Amino acid sequence: MAEFLSFREGEAAQEPAVTVEAFTGQSNATAVRIEPGEDARELLPCLDRLALVEVNFPGFGDGRGYSAARILREAGYQGELRAVGDVLVDQIVAMRRCGFDSFRPDKPLDDAAVERALTRYADVYQKSVDGRSPVWAKRHPEKTDG
């Protein structure tokens, strides 16, 4: 069972994450935690000094964190993007597609189930921020660079 999952090269960031409010008011922190309802765009001016963004999912049904993640990746954030909280195996694929590359779930995940989930769908319909080529790009390779 995995209590922490990372899809990044190298060490996971260790610094404790501060709140968005603390981060935007304090110049030396390198890790921040976004709660549902907080605006990920507030972080955009300081992406280059961030090593870790944690996005909290207090309940898996609250999908705001998916938008937060994509917004950060779309803006070019390269650091660690970690989903924490009520993160279940059934949401991992969508989270990976929105740019999350590490996970600290409240309840440990079964490694085999994670592996199955991540390999189950060979193809995806949308372009997102995970670099996967959507089926429309595969259908028209001459028209798209994917």
Next chain:
Amino acid sequence: MYRYDNYDQSIVEARVDEFRDQVQRRLTGALTEDQFKPLRLMNGLYLQLHAYMLRVAIPYGTLSGRQMRKLGEIARKYDKGYGHFTTRTNIQYNWIKLADAPDILAELAGVEMHAIQTSGNCIRNISSDQYAGVSADEVADPRPWAELLRQWSSFHPEFTYLPRKFKICVIAAEEDRAAMRLHDIGLKLVERDGAIGAEVYAGGGMGRTPMVSPQIRDFVPEDEIVSYLEACLRVYNRHGRRDNKYKARIKILVHELGVEEYKRQVEEEFAHMRTLGLNPPTEELDRIRAHFAGPDYETGLSDAIDRSDPAFALWVDRQVVAHRAPGYAIVNISLKPRGGIPGDASAEQIELVAALAEQYSLDELRVTHAQNLVLPHVRKADLYAVWQKLDEAGLAEANLDLITDIIACPGLDYCSLANARSIPLAQKLSERFAAQDRQAELGELKVKISGCINACGHHHAGHIGVLGVDRKGVENFQLSLGGSGAEDASVGQITGPGFSEDGVVDAIEKVTDLYLAERQEGERFLDTYRRIGMKPFKEAIYG
């Protein structure tokens, strides 16, 4: 019709595999019901009053004969021999065993069908006009767009845990046959300077706060529709209310922000989204469009119809509408027989319609939001044969858009959220107004019944709407007048205190009597109501 390629096929098969795994985890206790519920809902599996209920998607209401036959087979093999066609142009089975659900999904995948996102707080089945592609009043067939959006919305990584369900509708005609403006987002295809694009409407819906959607953009070009919708959805996902599920639909967000502010936020997001390469190339829409290119219609067919059989002639006048190709007609099949259950069809009826589609309708059929079926391409010369076969199967009712063509949700006979039974009321009304000449005299009159405020039966959009309420444990019915789901969309007004089941049938009769007394030349019920207002109707009902 659209056909899956290997990509589409492998995605629905992966889904079956995933759901089989989830059901297995549930049956062995690895998943609790709380954890399993959202997963089963995303596969259309509910727990209803008497059993599990499975809702199967019929994307934009279009089916082949083979697909329809499979629906009949599932009804027979896994259910109790029937299915229920819904206002969302899906089909529901009421008696499903949990352990069978993965097998059913596998059977569906075999005919390029699925139950993906037929429930849950995600983008639902895309709906469209039942006459799409065959009616003369369209600027283009809206179904290629609907298919493009079906694919885009399937397993969308960002929009699978929205504040609430999300329903999109695409039409392409002035006449709105699909209640487009009562959807979370409605697209109406229009032509501008020779290019096709979409007018976009946002924030419509029924439920406890019915709203007709305002327009938020007058043109989105076809090669930007995906990024524009991503923008609409992102604003909603981030800012839609999550504190109260009755205020979580996009209509509330649009209302609370104001249309202008919602539009502004969408435009800002769109300016960003359109730079991200999210739109499929135009070749993709062209590829899909090629699947819907008109079937090969025969030419030189006669437009003559032999009307010597009066029962047939009556049916033709009511159920058959003009097709864009000469010699062809669109046939509406009523699922509202006298005293019957609106939208229900037996396995045998489903299979018969499948066979008729194969033999007489270029292997295609449609499901309508009014819970009826359509054979879209019937040669006029074949109408009599089709009618005879329908008649033998109890499917030749001639009541399209008449007072007995009632929309009714399952209500308290099947639904665990209901306050009152909708179906018995529909049955009583259909008996009371059974006489053909009386129905014809009343003309177009849309009666819609919901068993609770969720409004699955579209009662807000009924010329006459009925809502079931619970009065101290007793079924009670509220009457409303003046709603419309068409291009003149409006929300009905409640007449006053509620009624018993028989009471509401009597009240509706008084309403129709008053209409007949007051109407002017050429006026439908709705027109008379709009002209004279609620007051005289109130007086007629409550005296």
Next chain:
Amino acid sequence: MKILTGNDLVTGDVVWWAGDGWSRLVGDAVDVGERGDELARAEEAALRVVAPYVIDATVTDEGVRPAHIKDRIRALGPTVRPDLTLKPNDADAGNWVI
């Protein structure tokens, strides 16, 4: 009295707690007194039932009668399809739910 109902996990059938197990007949339902919630949790954990809940009921000449119309319809079946109810041969069975 209080009775306990739910659906069979596997088949989805409506079931009633009959004292030593679950029955499809509401007539078999027994008074669970104050033990309803505890029983519900145990039976749910044992994967024998899904979505269990406790309801009020009375005993009449015709047997156990749930207090709310919704549970009476659950006990009988859809009133619009008498053939699919638990009393397919009783044309008036639907009246019982009202």
